[in-house]
Amino acid sequence: MNARILVIDDEAPIHRFLKPALAASGYDVLTAENGRQALHLIATAAPDLIVLDLGLPDMDGKDVLAQARQFSQAPVIVLSARDREAEKIAALDLGADDYVEKPFAIGEFMARLRAALRHAARNEKEISHFEVEGLSVDLERRLVNRNGAPIKLTPKEFDLLAILVRHAGKVVTHKQILTQIWGQAHAEDTQYLRVFVGQLRAKIEPSPDSPRLIQTEAGVGYRLCAAE
């Protein structure tokens, strides 16, 4: 069965190209121009993935997201602008899975979409093993290898890697990582995170100076490169 994608945007020209592009990639497409329409469709048509523009005429995109999350676990990709960083992060913390900045090329958008769909599928059977570009992570036995050679990680470094692995291909916000590893009280202490990410990169990246596995999403968080 084709995955069903709901595109929520008030700008007709966006629908005009997204719809044929998604159809050509083999998805079923639903469209909504405002928040109310969107929530109705999320409830009745049960889309597999939601593309949500944050600027809607009738309600705040973040409210749509929050309400949708009460009855749908479908992955959400947020369409946002570069200058609306705070909005973007708020949406991610509210449960959006990823974001794409306008204007975007369709190729990048499609890659994000596939990653989110794949992650959603994986979520149903919890992964225990992960492999990308010669790096292999065994989450159950807490073992990490690169090209067969074992890598020794501290418990905190492993926890950090594990979070990224569980969300492989998706962005994880600073706040999400910080609260999961250090707890709520340290939700704003991004400097911890920079130190640990640096250490982790030094151990797992083939060339830590130009990191490829752990990508920095400036101002937002980190993303672990996922195997296509």
Added chain:
Amino acid sequence: MNDPNRDRRPDPDALLALTEDGRRGRLKVFVGAAPGVGKTYAMLQNARRLKAEGQDVLIGLIETHGRAETAALTEGLDMLPRRVVEHRGRKIEDFDLDAALARAPKLIVVDELAHTNAPESRHPKRWQDVEDLLDAGVDVWTALNIQHLESLADVVSRVTGVVVRETVPDSVLQKAHDVVLVDITPAELIERLNEGKVYLPETAKRATQKFFTPSNLTALRELALRRTADRVDDQMVNYLRQNAIEGPWETSDYLLVCVGADKGAEIVVRAAGRLATRLNAAWIVVHAERPGHEETDPARLKRLDSALHLAERLGADTRRLIAPEKVGEILRLARRENVTQIVVGRPRKSLWRRLTGAGFVAALADQAPDIALHVVNTPEPPPEKRALAVVRPARLWTGLGAAAVAVTLAVGVGQALTLALDLPNLSMVFLLAVLGCSATFGLWSAVAASFISFLAYNFFFIQPVHTFTVAEPQEVLSLLVFLIVAVLTGSLAGRVHDQAKAASQRAQNIASLYDFSRKLAGAARLDDVLWASVTHLHRAQGGPVVLLLPQEGEVQLQSAWPPDRELSAGEISAAQWAFEKQEFSGWRTNTLPNLAMQFRPLLSPRGAVGVCGFVPKSTEAPLSPEQERELAALLEQMALAIDRSLLIGEAVRAAALEDNEKLRTTLLSSLSHDLRTPLSSITGAVTTLRQFGAQMPERDRDDLLASIEEETARLARFVANLLDMSRIESGALKLRRDYIEPADSVRAAAERIKKTFPRFRIETSVARDLPFIRADAQMLEQVLFNLLDNAHKYGGEAGAIIHARSEGEVVVISVTDDGPGVKPADLSRIFEKFYRGGRADGRKAGTGLGLSICKGLVEAMGGTIEAQSPAARRRGTRILLRFPAARMKVEST
């Protein structure tokens, strides 16, 4: 304090004084015991030496008194030309301060520090000129005879019998960097005098002959030697302090000097000044008054004023206290300032004080056993009618007359009552008279009435009648009791009356102040504040008032009453001085005292905000404490109000900047959103075509290409709007106004919008025979296009109506959409830049510039623009353009 090292640390104040010394010029004073000891000679010799060493030495002024040997010494030295002043037909030569300041040499020699300047000079005294030079960083050498030192003036006149008029404050000598004593023995000096080597003015010869006696000269020489020795001591102490050397320099004494307005005041001040110098102590001179009993007698006020001035010249702080309880207030001040010794004049013993033992000195001694008390002997003043002086003579006589009249009335009433009734005691009737006098005319009238009543009661009503003898012993007693009761009630009531008067005066002042602050509170603009200030101050002070505010460091006249009051050059320089030094100048001050106007700086917490000048009601007497207080309060209010309105001005400017900033932010976010939306569509469509074009049906591909075209056009419109707006704003927009047919523009705009939005339904209705209007055809079309574009944006494809008709001499073009309309509150704002309909989020794409561009263009073409909403059936918005119909002038040949 227990740490001995801590005590030995250099005193920061001493170090500070040292560094301040670095900025100021250095003063060297050549002190001599008498004229003729060779001060000028010594000064010049030293100056020549420095000149020979290549130093920049200027002779500011030297009195050679025609002596050849002194004149010879000035050869080869730079001489400053003297200033010539004409005063009452006489030409006076004097030191030219302004030229000296302009020339700004390294060192200047100015003879005779105690000299009094020509009238209308900048300062009355030469030592003040020297202060200015020092302030300007010029080193000064000067000469001084010891008799001219302020604190020694009375000693000198006592010893020599010559009254010294020209004096120099002790502080000048104290602050001098170097003091050089030029000394010869009295015998030598007298010899020089006899040889004619000492110059003496012809007129003063006899007096001075008397002055140059061996005993006088010896006494003066001793004074000079002692003074310079004291100076050496001071220098030693300073040296020890700066270098933190432990030593017996302990002198933390602080003297408080109480003075009255009597003749002894100056004597007390001088004595205290000498004591302070000997103790190397700071001192403060205090005059205390009870509220309602302030000094009013001009002669006494003048004495008090000159005593306080003298104290200031001698280096003391001065203060006037007003408190109901004088001794308590003085002691409070003493404790606050850590005063160690109190100096008072010996009080005259009044009968009352002798009887009660109560007295000011006794009270001081009683209440402050820990503070040393000096009682200075003051020569017996000539009998002073102090009691009478409190009350103005005119008022006193009225009061006494009233007492006589009141008692006469009481006698009459008493006689009448005795005829009608048989009253054993009529004293109550007389008490009534006493009370009446006291309530109406005050204390002295009441006391007089008491005594007259006492006599009259005795004479008319006590047996034997019509004599002053008293038959019955108990009558004597009742008469005495009557007298005491009368005096007591009378004086009590009188005091209440006096206090009530003082209170009402104060209440008036407070009311005036309140009135003023209310006026100021109502005046937000600086001009209003200045105007309210000068008019109110004029009412309070009586004379002309001016206000000056600084502009780039120079004070300039801003407001005046009378409004045509101009300032002379001298007044302006006094005002500038007051502003820069934050001190009083002009009338009764040390700077330009010849002016009729006094200038005071207006001080706010941020510093001097301006200068207020005023001419007092009477230039003869100083301001009374009451006036002084009122003036100070008014000036303070004024300074705060001026400061406030200046701050408001600054706040308004800041707010305007902030508005600008807000506009910029809005523009930025508007641009980023509205440029990004078409860009997103174009990027998305192009990349979709590249990636999936092959798999797509023909129809979808065409649609994507069409969307790219439309979005590009939309982008172009945004950019065009932005450019138009900036052209309108910068004034670069050139209109070509011509006679045009409105119908043409309407049709052209309708055509263009149809091309842009093919599905948009537009209804056009143009009245026939519309008059021409004068407008730019292209711009009018742009305006109508923008309006239709808006109608499409907010009203949707449903349709819009464009309508043109004439109303009398006006052509009206309207564009009506079928959208949700505009809220009444927003109706006036839709023509503002960056205002956009709908909520901030998810609003319709648009720069928010369309309507404001329309407004700009329409107004530039001489038309008006207006919005109405709802247009019809509670929906829609109608924009109305109105242009005056143009009458074409037909050239008649």
